[in-house]
Amino acid sequence: MPSPSGPTAAGSAVRVILASQSPRRRELLTLVGITHEVRPADIDETVLPGEAPVPHCERLARGKAQALAAAEPGSLVIGSDTIVVVDGDILGKPRDREEAIHMLTRLAGREHTVYTAVAVAHAGEIRSGVEAVQVQFRPLNRPQIEGYVDTKEPMDKAGAYGIQGYGATIVERIEGDYFAVMGLPLGRMITLIRDLGFQYAFGSITT
Numbered sequence: 405m406p407s408p409s410g411p412t413a414a415g416s417a418v419r420v421i422l423a424s425q426s427p428r429r430r431e432l433l434t435l436v437g438i439t440h441e442v443r444p445a446d447i448d449e450t451v452l453p454g455e456a457p458v459p460h461c462e463r464l465a466r467g468k469a470q471a472l473a474a475a476e477p478g479s480l481v482i483g484s485d486t487i488v489v490v491d492g493d494i495l496g497k498p499r500d501r502e503e504a505i506h507m508l509t510r511l512a513g514r515e516h517t518v519y520t521a522v523a524v525a526h527a528g529e530i531r532s533g534v535e536a537v538q539v540q541f542r543p544l545n546r547p548q549i550e551g552y553v554d555t556k557e558p559m560d561k562a563g564a565y566g567i568q569g570y571g572a573t574i575v576e577r578i579e580g581d582y583f584a585v586m587g588l589p590l591g592r593m594i595t596l597i598r599d600l601g602f603q604y605a606f607g608s609i610t611t
């Protein structure tokens with residue numbers, strides 16, 4: 405007997421909620437065919453005293469997923485968080501132009517690490533993981549940095565750059581998952597969704 409929401413032999417389609425305001429995350433979910441609703445989670449993103457980068461971004465990804473999961477027990481909720489780390493310092497989104505210039509000055513001509521955590525929650529269960537990516541920047545002089553900041557692209561992005569935009573011209577090399585740098589590690593996410601007991605068949609998530 406076919407179910408009302410998904411009449412395939414593989415099972416019923418599950419409702420997916422992306423707990424994010426990030427247009428990049430929406431774009432990436434759509435890229436792999438996952439139909440979803442967007443419900444941004446408003447949580448405190450302050451780094452706790454003594455909190456290391458990896459536990460920090462994983463805690464935030466889980467917090468974003470959990471913020472919606474309790475009210476949506478039948479849905480699969482996805483939360484994610486991206487940070488840039490250089491010399492042990494966590495760089496989140498710049499507060500203003502000066503901070504963006506400062507971040508890019510620190511990153512120019514050297515390597516940093518991008519960490520993106522993803523958490524998936526369903527029916528009281530949650531799975532999460534963190535992808536680490538090494539990113540080498542090309543050298544940048546002050547006019548180049550200011551010109552880039554003036555495009556406004558850096559302003560809503562961790563570390564003040566977007567690898568998927570003008571920032572592509574600044575990146576010399578990456579080692580790791582490109583999609584994690586952009587904001588959502590798609591392969592890791594699907595693994596976690598499968599760990600929760602769902603099927604993913606290139607386009608749909610089913611029970």
Ligand SMILES: Cc1cn([C@H]2C[C@H](O)[C@@H](COP(=O)(O)OP(=O)(O)OP(=O)(O)O)O2)c(=O)[nH]c1=O
Pocket residue numbers: 423424425426427428429444445468484485486487488497518560561562563565566567568571585586587
């Ligand atoms: C490094 C890098 C980050 N980013 C983005 C991804 C994230 O949107 C953002 C990091 O901030 P986050 O706090 O992870 O995400 P967000 O505030 O945009 O959205 P939400 O918390 O609602 O999920 O930086 C890029 O788009 N490209 C890049 O190359």
